[in-house]
Amino acid sequence: DQQVKQNSPSLSVQEGRISILNCDYTNSMFDYFLWYKKYPAEGPTFLISISSIKDKNEDGRFTVFLNKSAKHLSLHIVPSQPGDSAVYFCAASGGTGGFKTIFGAGTRLFVKA
Amino acid sequence: KAGVTQTPRYLIKTRGQQVTLSCSPISGHRSVSWYQQTPGQGLQFLFEYFSETQRNKGNFPGRFSGRQFSNSRSEMNVSTLELGDSALYLCASRINSGANVLTFGAGSRLTVL
Numbered sequence: 366d367q368q369v370k371q372n373s374p375s376l377s378v379q380e381g382r383i384s385i386l387n388c389d390y391t392n393s394m395f396d397y398f399l400w401y402k403k404y405p406a407e408g409p410t411f412l413i414s415i416s417s418i419k420d421k422n423e424d425g426r427f428t429v430f431l432n433k434s435a436k437h438l439s440l441h442i443v444p445s446q447p448g449d450s451a452v453y454f455c456a457a458s459g460g461t462g463g464f465k466t467i468f469g470a471g472t473r474l475f476v477k478a
Numbered sequence: 479k480a481g482v483t484q485t486p487r488y489l490i491k492t493r494g495q496q497v498t499l500s501c502s503p504i505s506g507h508r509s510v511s512w513y514q515q516t517p518g519q520g521l522q523f524l525f526e527y528f529s530e531t532q533r534n535k536g537n538f539p540g541r542f543s544g545r546q547f548s549n550s551r552s553e554m555n556v557s558t559l560e561l562g563d564s565a566l567y568l569c570a571s572r573i574n575s576g577a578n579v580l581t582f583g584a585g586s587r588l589t590v591l
Contacts, residue, residue, distance in 0.1 A: 374518070397578045408482070408568055408582030409521070454521060458578060465511070465534040466580060470520035 368392045369457050371469035378476050384442040386472050388455030391436065396459035399466070400429060400440045403452045412453075413440070445476045480505065482583035484569050490589045496557040499586045503550050503571030509533075510552040511580060512544060515566040524567075527552055528574065556588075564590045 370389045378384045386400075396417040401409035415422040415429045415438070422429050428441045442449055455469040483502040491497050503510050511534075512524040523536035527546035544554040550571075556563055566587050570580035 371520070399578065401582075406584065408570075408584045409580075410582070411579050414578060456521075465523055465526055465536075466578075467523060468513070468521035470518060 367470075368395075369455055369467050369469040371453075371455055371472050373472050374470070375473040375475065378445045378474065380447055380476055380478050381444045384440075384445045384449065384474055384476065386440040386442075386453050386455075386474065388438050388440075388469055389436055390438075390457050392457070392467075393433075393436065394459060395457040395467075397457065398429070398431060398438050399456045399458075400427075401454045401456060401468075402449075403454065403471070409454055417459075442474075445474075447476050447478050450474055450476045482569055482571050482581055484567075484583035484586050486586060487584065488587045488589075490591060491559050492591050493559055493561060495559050496555060497559060497588060498553055498555045499567055499569075499588075501552045501554075501569030501571075501583060503552070503569075504581055507571035507573050507581070508550050509572045509574055509577070510546055510550065511570045511572075512552070512554050513568045513570065514538075515568055515585070516564075521568065524554065559590045561590050564588060 399414040400412045402412045403409040431438045452471045454471045458466040485500045509528045511526040513521040526534040530546045541557045546552045566585045568585045570582045
Protein backbone atom coordinates (compact mmCIF):
# COMPACT_ATOMS: atom_id res chain seq x y z
CA ASP A 366 0.00 0.00 0.00
CA GLN A 367 1.86 3.04 -1.30
CA GLN A 368 0.59 5.86 0.92
CA VAL A 369 2.99 8.42 -0.51
CA LYS A 370 3.38 8.55 -4.28
CA GLN A 371 5.81 10.34 -6.52
CA ASN A 372 4.62 9.52 -10.00
CA SER A 373 7.49 11.09 -11.93
CA PRO A 374 10.65 8.97 -11.70
CA SER A 375 12.72 11.73 -13.28
CA LEU A 376 12.64 15.38 -14.27
CA SER A 377 15.02 17.39 -16.44
CA VAL A 378 15.24 21.17 -16.14
CA GLN A 379 17.46 23.88 -17.59
CA GLU A 380 19.66 25.81 -15.19
CA GLY A 381 17.96 29.00 -13.98
CA ARG A 382 14.44 27.69 -14.65
CA ILE A 383 11.92 26.42 -12.11
CA SER A 384 11.85 22.79 -11.00
CA ILE A 385 8.51 21.45 -9.76
CA LEU A 386 8.43 18.09 -8.03
CA ASN A 387 5.07 16.59 -7.15
CA CYS A 388 3.86 14.22 -4.48
CA ASP A 389 0.45 12.71 -3.64
CA TYR A 390 -0.64 10.97 -0.47
CA THR A 391 -3.63 8.85 0.42
CA ASN A 392 -3.78 8.95 4.21
CA SER A 393 -5.70 12.04 5.36
CA MET A 394 -4.31 11.55 8.88
CA PHE A 395 -0.81 12.61 7.85
CA ASP A 396 -0.09 15.93 9.52
CA TYR A 397 3.51 16.68 8.63
CA PHE A 398 5.24 16.55 5.28
CA LEU A 399 8.91 16.70 4.42
CA TRP A 400 11.24 16.74 1.44
CA TYR A 401 14.65 15.10 1.50
CA LYS A 402 17.44 15.28 -1.05
CA LYS A 403 19.80 12.41 -1.74
CA TYR A 404 23.11 12.40 -3.58
CA PRO A 405 24.76 9.11 -4.64
CA ALA A 406 26.68 7.32 -1.90
CA GLU A 407 25.14 9.55 0.77
CA GLY A 408 22.11 9.27 2.99
CA PRO A 409 19.07 11.51 2.40
CA THR A 410 19.30 14.97 3.94
CA PHE A 411 16.38 17.04 5.15
CA LEU A 412 15.48 19.91 2.85
CA ILE A 413 12.21 21.53 3.88
CA SER A 414 8.97 20.64 5.64
CA ILE A 415 5.41 21.81 6.12
CA SER A 416 2.79 21.23 8.76
CA SER A 417 -0.75 20.38 7.72
CA ILE A 418 -2.00 23.64 9.24
CA LYS A 419 -0.11 25.61 6.58
CA ASP A 420 -0.34 25.69 2.81
CA LYS A 421 3.08 27.11 2.00
CA ASN A 422 6.55 27.17 3.46
CA GLU A 423 9.51 28.92 1.91
CA ASP A 424 13.23 28.62 2.54
CA GLY A 425 15.47 30.46 0.13
CA ARG A 426 15.14 28.93 -3.33
CA PHE A 427 12.89 26.15 -2.02
CA THR A 428 9.14 26.41 -1.48
CA VAL A 429 6.77 23.63 -0.52
CA PHE A 430 3.05 23.92 -1.24
CA LEU A 431 0.40 21.77 0.41
CA ASN A 432 -3.11 21.23 -0.95
CA LYS A 433 -4.90 19.19 1.70
CA SER A 434 -8.16 18.82 -0.18
CA ALA A 435 -6.31 17.28 -3.11
CA LYS A 436 -3.85 15.41 -0.83
CA HIS A 437 -1.07 16.86 -2.92
CA LEU A 438 2.16 18.66 -2.21
CA SER A 439 4.83 20.08 -4.44
CA LEU A 440 8.37 21.34 -4.12
CA HIS A 441 9.42 24.35 -6.20
CA ILE A 442 13.07 25.16 -6.74
CA VAL A 443 13.75 28.59 -8.21
CA PRO A 444 16.18 29.15 -9.80
CA SER A 445 17.41 25.62 -10.38
CA GLN A 446 21.16 25.04 -10.21
CA PRO A 447 23.29 22.11 -11.45
CA GLY A 448 24.11 21.29 -7.81
CA ASP A 449 20.43 20.60 -7.24
CA SER A 450 20.73 17.47 -9.38
CA ALA A 451 19.83 14.67 -6.97
CA VAL A 452 17.00 12.33 -5.99
CA TYR A 453 14.22 14.07 -4.08
CA PHE A 454 12.04 12.11 -1.68
CA CYS A 455 8.68 13.25 -0.41
CA ALA A 456 7.76 11.99 3.07
CA ALA A 457 4.81 12.14 5.45
CA SER A 458 4.28 11.35 9.10
CA GLY A 459 1.50 11.18 11.67
CA GLY A 460 -1.78 9.34 11.52
CA THR A 461 -2.67 5.92 12.85
CA GLY A 462 0.82 4.61 12.15
CA GLY A 463 2.18 6.74 14.93
CA PHE A 464 5.09 8.90 14.11
CA LYS A 465 6.76 6.64 11.56
CA THR A 466 7.74 8.49 8.43
CA ILE A 467 6.56 7.12 5.08
CA PHE A 468 8.55 7.95 1.96
CA GLY A 469 7.71 8.10 -1.71
CA ALA A 470 9.72 6.36 -4.41
CA GLY A 471 11.70 9.50 -5.24
CA THR A 472 12.14 11.74 -8.29
CA ARG A 473 15.53 12.12 -9.91
CA LEU A 474 16.12 15.75 -10.87
CA PHE A 475 18.62 16.65 -13.60
CA VAL A 476 19.52 20.32 -13.88
CA LYS A 477 21.31 21.01 -17.15
CA ALA A 478 23.89 23.78 -17.36
CA LYS B 479 28.58 16.80 16.64
CA ALA B 480 29.10 13.46 14.91
CA GLY B 481 26.40 12.34 12.50
CA VAL B 482 24.73 8.97 12.17
CA THR B 483 27.32 6.26 11.61
CA GLN B 484 26.55 3.01 9.83
CA THR B 485 28.84 0.02 9.52
CA PRO B 486 29.80 -1.71 7.37
CA ARG B 487 29.38 0.56 4.35
CA TYR B 488 29.55 -2.27 1.82
CA LEU B 489 29.21 -6.00 2.13
CA ILE B 490 28.64 -9.03 -0.06
CA LYS B 491 26.86 -12.14 1.13
CA THR B 492 25.51 -15.29 -0.49
CA ARG B 493 21.98 -16.63 -0.40
CA GLY B 494 21.09 -18.33 2.85
CA GLN B 495 23.61 -16.42 4.95
CA GLN B 496 22.69 -13.90 7.58
CA VAL B 497 23.91 -10.35 8.07
CA THR B 498 24.06 -7.84 10.91
CA LEU B 499 24.22 -4.09 10.28
CA SER B 500 25.08 -1.51 12.89
CA CYS B 501 23.96 2.07 13.46
CA SER B 502 25.21 4.65 15.94
CA PRO B 503 22.79 7.58 16.20
CA ILE B 504 23.60 11.21 16.84
CA SER B 505 24.50 11.73 20.48
CA GLY B 506 21.33 12.44 22.45
CA HIS B 507 19.03 10.91 19.85
CA ARG B 508 17.04 8.06 21.34
CA SER B 509 14.99 7.01 18.32
CA VAL B 510 16.48 4.93 15.51
CA SER B 511 14.62 3.95 12.34
CA TRP B 512 15.69 1.58 9.59
CA TYR B 513 14.76 1.81 5.92
CA GLN B 514 15.45 -0.31 2.87
CA GLN B 515 16.09 1.49 -0.41
CA THR B 516 15.75 -0.34 -3.71
CA PRO B 517 15.48 1.13 -7.23
CA GLY B 518 11.91 2.19 -7.97
CA GLN B 519 10.65 1.43 -4.45
CA GLY B 520 12.00 4.41 -2.60
CA LEU B 521 12.60 4.07 1.10
CA GLN B 522 10.62 1.23 2.64
CA PHE B 523 10.16 1.48 6.41
CA LEU B 524 11.51 -1.52 8.33
CA PHE B 525 11.17 -0.61 12.01
CA GLU B 526 11.77 2.03 14.63
CA TYR B 527 13.27 1.68 18.08
CA PHE B 528 13.01 4.04 21.01
CA SER B 529 14.49 3.40 24.43
CA GLU B 530 15.30 -0.20 23.46
CA THR B 531 11.68 -0.91 22.48
CA GLN B 532 10.35 -1.45 18.97
CA ARG B 533 7.76 1.31 18.46
CA ASN B 534 6.77 0.74 14.84
CA LYS B 535 7.20 -2.01 12.30
CA GLY B 536 6.87 -2.08 8.53
CA ASN B 537 5.63 -4.86 6.26
CA PHE B 538 8.72 -7.02 6.08
CA PRO B 539 9.00 -10.76 6.81
CA GLY B 540 10.24 -12.04 10.14
CA ARG B 541 13.69 -12.62 8.65
CA PHE B 542 14.25 -8.92 9.27
CA SER B 543 14.79 -8.08 12.91
CA GLY B 544 16.41 -5.41 14.97
CA ARG B 545 17.30 -4.29 18.43
CA GLN B 546 18.46 -1.24 20.29
CA PHE B 547 20.93 -1.06 23.12
CA SER B 548 20.90 1.13 26.22
CA ASN B 549 23.30 3.60 24.56
CA SER B 550 20.77 3.96 21.68
CA ARG B 551 22.98 2.14 19.19
CA SER B 552 20.96 -0.18 17.02
CA GLU B 553 21.52 -3.29 14.96
CA MET B 554 19.41 -4.92 12.32
CA ASN B 555 19.71 -8.53 11.26
CA VAL B 556 18.56 -10.28 8.13
CA SER B 557 18.57 -14.06 8.23
CA THR B 558 18.39 -16.56 5.36
CA LEU B 559 19.33 -13.94 2.81
CA GLU B 560 17.57 -13.87 -0.55
CA LEU B 561 18.67 -12.20 -3.79
CA GLY B 562 15.90 -9.63 -3.36
CA ASP B 563 17.43 -8.45 -0.11
CA SER B 564 20.15 -6.69 -2.09
CA ALA B 565 19.60 -3.04 -1.26
CA LEU B 566 20.87 0.03 0.52
CA TYR B 567 19.92 -0.13 4.19
CA LEU B 568 19.59 3.26 5.78
CA CYS B 569 19.48 4.12 9.43
CA ALA B 570 18.07 7.41 10.71
CA SER B 571 17.91 8.93 14.14
CA ARG B 572 15.87 11.63 15.85
CA ILE B 573 15.65 12.94 19.37
CA ASN B 574 12.45 11.04 20.11
CA SER B 575 9.61 9.37 18.26
CA GLY B 576 7.64 12.62 18.17
CA ALA B 577 10.31 14.64 16.38
CA ASN B 578 9.62 15.07 12.70
CA VAL B 579 13.02 15.36 11.07
CA LEU B 580 15.15 12.27 10.57
CA THR B 581 18.92 12.44 10.22
CA PHE B 582 20.23 9.66 8.03
CA GLY B 583 23.48 7.80 7.90
CA ALA B 584 25.22 7.06 4.59
CA GLY B 585 23.81 3.54 4.51
CA SER B 586 25.07 -0.02 4.25
CA ARG B 587 25.08 -1.40 0.72
CA LEU B 588 24.26 -5.13 0.83
CA THR B 589 24.73 -7.33 -2.21
CA VAL B 590 23.41 -10.88 -2.07
CA LEU B 591 24.85 -13.30 -4.63
